[in-house]
Amino acid sequence: MSEWIEIGRLEDIPVRGARVVRTPDGEVAVFRTGDDRLFALDNRCPHKDGPLSEGIVFDHKVACPLHNWKIELETGSAVAPDEGCVRTYPVEVSAEGVVRLCLAQAAA
Amino acid sequence: MKEKLVLIGNGMAGVRTLEELLKLAPDLYDITVFGSEPYPNYNRILLSPVLAGEKTIDDIILNDRAWYEENGITLHTGRTVVKIDRRNRKVIADDGTEAEYDRLLLATGSHPIVLPLPGNDLDGVVTFRDIHDVERMIEAARKYKRAVVIGGGLLGLEAANGLMAQGMDVSVVHIADWLMERQLDPYAGELLKRSLEERGMKFIMPAVTEAILGDKRVEGVRFKDGLEVPADLVVMAVGIRPNVDLAKSAGLYCERGVVVNDTLQTFDPRIYAVGECVQHRGKTYGLVAPLFEMAKVAANHLAHLGYARYEGSVTSTKLKVTGIDLFSAGDFMGGEGTEEIVMKDAGHGVYKKLVLKDNRIVGTVLYGDTVDGAWYFQLMKDGTDVSEMRDTLMFGQHHLGDSGHGGENAAAAMADDMEVCGCNGVCKGEIVEAITKKGLFTLDEVRAHTKASASCGSCTGLVEQILAATVGGDYDASPKEKPLCPCTDFTHQQVREAIRERRLTRMNEVMRALDWRTEDGCPTCRPALNYYLISTWPAEAQDDPASRFINERVHANIQKDGTYSVVPRIWGGVTTPAELRAIAEVAEKYQVPTVKITGGQRIDLLGVKKEDLPAMWADLNAAGFVSGHAYGKALRTVKTCVGSEWCRFGTQDSTALGIQLEKVTWGSWMPHKFKMAVSGCPRNCAEATIKDFGVVCVDSGYELHIGGNGGVKVRATDLLTKVATPEEVIEYCCAFIQLYREEGWYLERTAPWVERVGLNYVKQRINEDDEGRRALYQRFLESQKYAQQDPWAQLAQEASEKKKFIPLKQVV
Ligand code: SRM
Ligand SMILES: Cc1cc2nc3c(=O)[nH]c(=O)nc-3n(C[C@H](O)[C@H](O)[C@H](O)COP(=O)(O)OP(=O)(O)OC[C@H]3O[C@@H](n4cnc5c(N)ncnc54)[C@H](O)[C@@H]3O)c2cc1C
Ligand code: SF4
Ligand code: FES
Numbered sequence: 001m002s003e004w005i006e007i008g009r010l011e012d013i014p015v016r017g018a019r020v021v022r023t024p025d026g027e028v029a030v031f032r033t034g035d036d037r038l039f040a041l042d043n044r045c046p047h048k049d050g051p052l053s054e055g056i057v058f059d060h061k062v063a064c065p066l067h068n069w070k071i072e073l074e075t076g077s078a079v080a081p082d083e084g085c086v087r088t089y090p091v092e093v094s095a096e097g098v099v100r101l102c103l104a105q106a107a108a
Numbered sequence: 109m110k111e112k113l114v115l116i117g118n119g120m121a122g123v124r125t126l127e128e129l130l131k132l133a134p135d136l137y138d139i140t141v142f143g144s145e146p147y148p149n150y151n152r153i154l155l156s157p158v159l160a161g162e163k164t165i166d167d168i169i170l171n172d173r174a175w176y177e178e179n180g181i182t183l184h185t186g187r188t189v190v191k192i193d194r195r196n197r198k199v200i201a202d203d204g205t206e207a208e209y210d211r212l213l214l215a216t217g218s219h220p221i222v223l224p225l226p227g228n229d230l231d232g233v234v235t236f237r238d239i240h241d242v243e244r245m246i247e248a249a250r251k252y253k254r255a256v257v258i259g260g261g262l263l264g265l266e267a268a269n270g271l272m273a274q275g276m277d278v279s280v281v282h283i284a285d286w287l288m289e290r291q292l293d294p295y296a297g298e299l300l301k302r303s304l305e306e307r308g309m310k311f312i313m314p315a316v317t318e319a320i321l322g323d324k325r326v327e328g329v330r331f332k333d334g335l336e337v338p339a340d341l342v343v344m345a346v347g348i349r350p351n352v353d354l355a356k357s358a359g360l361y362c363e364r365g366v367v368v369n370d371t372l373q374t375f376d377p378r379i380y381a382v383g384e385c386v387q388h389r390g391k392t393y394g395l396v397a398p399l400f401e402m403a404k405v406a407a408n409h410l411a412h413l414g415y416a417r418y419e420g421s422v423t424s425t426k427l428k429v430t431g432i433d434l435f436s437a438g439d440f441m442g443g444e445g446t447e448e449i450v451m452k453d454a455g456h457g458v459y460k461k462l463v464l465k466d467n468r469i470v471g472t473v474l475y476g477d478t479v480d481g482a483w484y485f486q487l488m489k490d491g492t493d494v495s496e497m498r499d500t501l502m503f504g505q506h507h508l509g510d511s512g513h514g515g516e517n518a519a520a521a522m523a524d525d526m527e528v529c530g531c532n533g534v535c536k537g538e539i540v541e542a543i544t545k546k547g548l549f550t551l552d553e554v555r556a557h558t559k560a561s562a563s564c565g566s567c568t569g570l571v572e573q574i575l576a577a578t579v580g581g582d583y584d585a586s587p588k589e590k591p592l593c594p595c596t597d598f599t600h601q602q603v604r605e606a607i608r609e610r611r612l613t614r615m616n617e618v619m620r621a622l623d624w625r626t627e628d629g630c631p632t633c634r635p636a637l638n639y640y641l642i643s644t645w646p647a648e649a650q651d652d653p654a655s656r657f658i659n660e661r662v663h664a665n666i667q668k669d670g671t672y673s674v675v676p677r678i679w680g681g682v683t684t685p686a687e688l689r690a691i692a693e694v695a696e697k698y699q700v701p702t703v704k705i706t707g708g709q710r711i712d713l714l715g716v717k718k719e720d721l722p723a724m725w726a727d728l729n730a731a732g733f734v735s736g737h738a739y740g741k742a743l744r745t746v747k748t749c750v751g752s753e754w755c756r757f758g759t760q761d762s763t764a765l766g767i768q769l770e771k772v773t774w775g776s777w778m779p780h781k782f783k784m785a786v787s788g789c790p791r792n793c794a795e796a797t798i799k800d801f802g803v804v805c806v807d808s809g810y811e812l813h814i815g816g817n818g819g820v821k822v823r824a825t826d827l828l829t830k831v832a833t834p835e836e837v838i839e840y841c842c843a844f845i846q847l848y849r850e851e852g853w854y855l856e857r858t859a860p861w862v863e864r865v866g867l868n869y870v871k872q873r874i875n876e877d878d879e880g881r882r883a884l885y886q887r888f889l890e891s892q893k894y895a896q897q898d899p900w901a902q903l904a905q906e907a908s909e910k911k912k913f914i915p916l917k918q919v920v
Binding site: 005007008012013014015016017019020021022023024027030033034035048049050051054055056057058059063065066068070103 | 627630653657669670
């Protein structure tokens with residue numbers, strides 16, 4: 001089952017930043033990178049549950065605010081030598097700038 | 109007149125004792141040194157790499173002749189002392205040179221054992237002890253092909269490895285069933301043998317040599333079982349015997365070695381002995397670590413300090429064959445009453461064994477992966493009960509607990525009191541301290557300052573890792589003379605200069621102008637660049653929130669559960685019932701779980717949800733509070749004491765002065781956090797002398813102190829100057845802050861900054877250059893126009909900003 005939901009507009013998400021979508025199963029962080037790509041991941045660092053949405057975004061990565069693990073936004077996996085992975089979700093933006101997130105179908 | 113000290117034996121233990129002595133009492137003695145060898149003091153351990161062609165003789169000289177001269181030491185090389193005249197207190201050398209002594213230090217080392225075999229005096233039969241031996245071996249390697257090394261211990265294998273490197277065909281003869289039987293168990297011995305065989309070394313073992321064959325020059329070796337092998341060079345490396353010849357002839361009591369007590373005195377209290385020649389509590393030693401410990405103690409007594417005791421040493425062994433990692437310590441064989449934890453990974457050539465007794469490590473053998481050797485050795489020496497960590501012990505220290513993020517390497521995970529360099533007894537903490545305090549960047553500098561890895565060199569890798577972890581690493585490490593981060597080759601200093609000189613005001617301009625390797629920078633360079641831009645061009649540069657750490661973006665400290673803490677500014681630590689009531693109301697309204705008085709004289713509201721922050725700030729603003737910047741690389745607190753207003757000792761109104769200082773300086777962004785304090789008298793209740801800028805009031809004015817901090821590495825302040833009026837205090841303080849803001853590197857606190865640029869430099873810029881100081885002060889005030897705005901008020905009022913604190917969407 002896949003279910004896309006509208007979550008807001010592109011300009012609501014700061015460049016090299018993130019916003020949070022709160023769901024019954026926890027928070028999903030929606031990132032916007034320097035090249036205006038969007039990525040959605042569980043807002044919980046694989047290390048100790050740090051809120052990834054609050055990290056510094058660079059390239060297609062985010063540095064966790066608690067202990068500086070770097071997480072690949074595309075795959076959700078931690079950059080070596082750290083090990084771990086967070087779940088990612090499909091997210092897309094329409095030509096009109098509407099951002100939609102697919103929660104049910106996990107991509108990883 | 110100075111006392112006379114004579115040292116017999118210009119080797120590692122003796123000269124180390126002199127070095128230690130010179131540190132303690134440089135002018136106490138006229139020192140004379142006799143050495144049989146024609147060289148100044150050199151590092152005997154490194155004869156192995158010299159033989160292997162990895163180092164030259166010059167590389168291994170520890171103290172050249174100039175050192176002896178500089179320290180006023182008379183050095184007689186190539187002269188062997190043949191007599192000690194104890195009655196007249198003088199020594200006599202083989203060439204007739206005499207020297208009188210008040211105290212005598214014996215450090216005659218040991219003799220290599222020469223097996224009593226027929227043919228042991230033939231040409232081409234050598235031992236492995238000194239430079240002369242090495243020269244003979246290298247010479248033989250040039251002319252001949254076949255070498256036989258007798259002895260499969262540490263020395264024999266290093267000799268064999270060296271000779272192979274010199275191009276010889278080498279066979280090692282060993283009497284025991286496995287190699288290095290005094291340091292390894294059979295399994296590790298077998299692994300070692302296999303990897304040496306892979307390199308082309310041959311082994312004849314177990315085998316007992318019966319005779320060395322040949323006429324004038326050696327031609328071969330015959331064994332007990334009748335086997336004969338041809339040889340052009342025979343190296344005897346079967347052990348050492350303490351050199352007690354001279355001591356014995358002088359009537360000093362000797363057993364296997366010269367017997368000494370815990371203060372390293374022989375039976376003649378004027379005569380001390382250190383090194384391989386001594387026997388202490390029944391033990392003799394053949395490694396440098398214990399000898400250096402002896403050297404420290406002997407020096408302490410020679411310097412008339414008289415409190416150190418030598419109580420014997422526990423030793424560990426490493427093999428210096430490049431590419432082979434081996435570590436052994438203690439009772440590695442185990443046996444009755446012991447348990448063993450063993451890990452074998454033959455495929456990767458890794459073997460680890462820990463021998464436990466009563467839940468304590470009593471011995472270990474590591475082969476192939478020796479990273480944790482130092483840690484096990486420490487646990488062993490400390491007698492630590494390991495039952496709690498037994499399950500993970502084998503995986504090494506970095507698997508313990510949850511102390512680190514995975515990016516840390518083994519070196520970073522090491523505790524400060526863990527020994528890194530076994531030879532010189534240097535712990536990690538000392539190395540880190542030397543690196544940070546003295547600003548060291550290279551291995552050679554670390555060696556020079558700490559002696560770590562300066563002896564056998566087998567901890568070099570670890571020292572390098574510590575160096576990397578200390579000066580490098582991108583996580584909150586203080587920047588040094590290295591590239592700012594992996595995105596660039598430029599240093600902090602170069603980047604700062606480029607920003608100023610080329611008038612760069614935007615981050616992408618900096619990255620382009622300086623050929624940044626990455627499009628986006630990284631979490632190390634972006635916050636640094638952002639700071640450099642806004643501190644250099646306060647009016648022009650645009651602050652970039654995306655390049656700030658979360659705390660400075662949401663103006664609160666993130667906590668481990670993702671909530672935040674809120675600390676309102678309480679000027680100088682002085683508050684009112686009304687203010688306290690307002691804080692209490694806010695705490696109740698937002699159900700703040702913890703309210704705490706901080707170490708900085710204010711109140712911390714901990715556990716606040718992100719979305720509550722703007723509303724809470726608005727309420728606090730309404731009660732007159734602004735942000736305390738407890739989260740920022742900025743002015744934190746100004747601690748004060750009650751001062752002359754109330755205190756019977758107070759000399760000035762320290763409270764009012766503190767408040768005044770805080771009002772002028774709050775809000776300014778700095779390379780690192782900045783703390784101040786004002787104490788009303790030298791009793792210093794506000795702890796002003798461990799602050800970045802501290803004021804101690806005295807009757808006649810104000811002492812200004814700079815560059816202190818508590819924290820990880822406590823540093824007391826340096827006195828900058830004394831001034832007469834509060835106005836001057838403000839001017840000096842702001843000028844000092846501005847100098848630091850303009851020239852400090854990002855994440856470099858004032859303490860390391862002052863040490864880097866030197867106190868004199870700061871004095872010159874602030875005290876001696878009146879015009880310069882006033883200019884700094886003006887620039888500070890100018891930048892404050894842009895900085896001194898309460899971030900809470902700004903964020904709490906702007907709707908677009910406030911939005912960022914709440915979820916983008918709530919899905920039900
Ligand atoms: C709240 C407080 C502890 C307390 O409950 O008393 C505190 C809390 C933290 N300190 Fe501190 N420090 C607090 C006073 C101190 C003091 C005492 C003082 O200021 O007189 C020191 C030693 C003095 C000094 O700084 O020289 C101190 C030395 C540190 C250090 C080590 C700094 C160093 O140079 O070595 C750190 C780590 C750092 O800054 O990188 C640190 C870092 C922290 C952080 C920010 C850790 C972090 O990154 O999350 C803590 C934030 C907790 C929070 O969210 O509120 N804290 N910290 C104190 C806040 C004072 C205030 O009102 O603002
Ligand atoms: C090849 C090799 C590799 C080694 N590798 C290691 C290692 O990896 N790790 C480790 O810890 N240890 C190692 N050692 C052992 C270490 O070098 C010795 O333990 C250390 O050098 C002993 O110091 P010492 O001062 O007691 O003796 P020495 O350094 O031998 O100094 C004694 C000096 O006294 C001189 N002397 C003797 N009698 C007289 C006299 N009557 N008059 C004047 N001079 C005299 C000798 O000529 C000699 O120069 C190694 C040794 C060798 C030979
Ligand atoms: S000492 Fe400071 S940094 Fe450490 S736990 Fe306490 S508040 Fe946190
Ligand atoms: S929780 Fe993310 S790095 Fe520790």
